Amino acid sequence: MESPRPALRWSWLLLIPVALALLLVGIRLARHNVMREAVDDADSLLTEVLLRPFLAVGKLSISPLFVIEVSLFLLVLVLISRAVDELLRTRVLSRTAMDAGQRYAFARFAGYAVFVVGLVVGIQSTGVNLSTLTVFGGALGIGIGFGLQNLAKNFVSGLILLAERPVKVGDRVEVAELNGDVVRIGARSTWVRTNDNVVIIIPNSHFTENQVTNWTAYERKVRFHLPVGVAYSSDPDRVREILLNTAATHPDVLSAPSPEVVLLGFGESSLDFELWVWTETKVQLPQILRSDLYFLIFRAFTEHGIEMPFPQRDLHIRSSDVPWPPPGKQS
Numbered sequence: 001m002e003s004p005r006p007a008l009r010w011s012w013l014l015l016i017p018v019a020l021a022l023l024l025v026g027i028r029l030a031r032h033n034v035m036r037e038a039v040d041d042a043d044s045l046l047t048e049v050l051l052r053p054f055l056a057v058g059k060l061s062i063s064p065l066f067v068i069e070v071s072l073f074l075l076v077l078v079l080i081s082r083a084v085d086e087l088l089r090t091r092v093l094s095r096t097a098m099d100a101g102q103r104y105a106f107a108r109f110a111g112y113a114v115f116v117v118g119l120v121v122g123i124q125s126t127g128v129n130l131s132t133l134t135v136f137g138g139a140l141g142i143g144i145g146f147g148l149q150n151l152a153k154n155f156v157s158g159l160i161l162l163a164e165r166p167v168k169v170g171d172r173v174e175v176a177e178l179n180g181d182v183v184r185i186g187a188r189s190t191w192v193r194t195n196d197n198v199v200i201i202i203p204n205s206h207f208t209e210n211q212v213t214n215w216t217a218y219e220r221k222v223r224f225h226l227p228v229g230v231a232y233s234s235d236p237d238r239v240r241e242i243l244l245n246t247a248a249t250h251p252d253v254l255s256a257p258s259p260e261v262v263l264l265g266f267g268e269s270s271l272d273f274e275l276w277v278w279t280e281t282k283v284q285l286p287q288i289l290r291s292d293l294y295f296l297i298f299r300a301f302t303e304h305g306i307e308m309p310f311p312q313r314d315l316h317i318r319s320s321d322v323p324w325p326p327p328g329k330q331s
Helices: 005-031 041-051 064-095 100-125 130-146 149-164 205-209 236-248 286-304
Strands: 055-057 060-062 172-175 178-185 189-193 199-203 222-230 260-266 271-279
Touching (some): 064 100, 100 149, 100 178, 149 189, 149 199, 149 205, 178 199, 199 205, 222 286, 236 260, 236 286, 271 286
Antiparallel strands (some): 055 060, 172 178, 189 199, 222 271, 260 271
């Protein structure tokens, strides 16, 4: 039986913006004297306070009621843009052939577009001439150039991540020795969840300005390398056979591409091999896969008599004319 929580959640997502929009319309009607006749004399002082401008920018008069209207309008616009974002991602685009990263990027762009278009339409509908906001635009430009430079850079980087998609939601990334899954790409930062279930918040500009390793950019098939050393008395062909058979028994190791074994060289105390295995299910847990394989390899080597290496040193004693033990030390 399906849980009623999603339906309840969507009810609130639709009900809250509608209620706030109705409240905003009521305030607008009262401001334009459509409901002024219904206001009691006791409310005249409150009405006068709300309508009294305390700041003027060009022909734009800013009153407490105007501030309330703008605040409610922005709140409604934010809620609607978020509702559109989530509706597209979970209800509409989930039925298409898009992957999770594509759905996330498209829904985010749609939410941003709804917010920007709604903001422009809302400003014009209030009777505000956009040319009167040029002074704010100039001040905002100066602020971005000085105090908001990092914020603007991260916001633009977030748009680049959503458009070019070098990193997508669900990708396994490695950033500055941090390894985790991308769970959210926001306007300012990206959330990466590690294997310890800890979310690290990274500024978006870090992904566009620095080197980032994306383990699953094209697919979730990754190859891991496992160094293995054996004693010089071991048969290399036998060691290769045991390693391949051991890798084939692990359920998380893919058979295609098949595992491989390479002889890297002759070490100081061992023959140095490397086992290459492919996996799709252990991308997030590489250490677990390596540990499992090393347990299996040790058990197989023990069963087949393959010796593990240990440091070896040759001691050479040269003859000398000096008598030993020295004179006077003889007992």
